[in-house]
Amino acid sequence: MFGDPQDSKSKWKKSTIEKCCTLKSGKTLPRNIENEGGNIPYVKVKDMNSLENTTYITTSTRFVSDKTANKSIFPVGTVIFPKRGGAIGTNKKRLTKVPICADLNIMGVIPDNTRISSYYLFEYFNMVDLNTLNNGSSVPQINNKDINPLNINIPPLSLQNEFANFVHQVDKSKVAVQKSLDETQKLFDSLMQEYFG
Secondary structure, three states, rough: OOOOOOOOOOOOEEEEEEEHHHEEEEEOOOOOOOOOOOOEEEOOOHHHHHHOOOOOOOOOOOOOOHHHHHHEEEOOOOOOEEEHHHHHHHHHOOOEEOOEEOOOOEEEEOOOOOOHHHHHHHHHHHHOOOHHOOOOOOOEOOOOOHHOOOEEEEHHHHHHHHHHHHHHHHHHHHHHHHHHHHHHHHHHHHHHHHHHO
């Protein structure tokens, strides 16, 4: 599905991020407002490191009101990543599962849902090395001009949705396996304590 968008023999339609997505940057909020309370997570780069946000952004350490977030909302299905500083080197990408507001160090790519699935876009960006896109200055930075021209194959939406369903099943399996591993570890720790404690 992803293939090489430069390959002229590819059977999928080709596009660029600029033609099938909208780019959005976060905004800086005053410190006294960035955790005013509300129901909109105000996401900073470090929130991408929390266990709850390993793949999907669902929460934050700060929340703002709808009024504060206003036009700065990143909708559900936005692919986000660091756009400034050393955090680019971590190559982290996340998919929003709830509407969020983000700080200025985060960039979001919002898919045109009539052409491209958010899960497909997310997996596409997981193959993009952010380190190759930064401008090379002393403070690394990724700008719209670095993201817009990226080439992407656009398979039929039905196939993208089939792919998304497969991703959901894999995610469920991962959760089940992790739960089983955690329970096994607890049992092991308990037995070790009982026999050697």
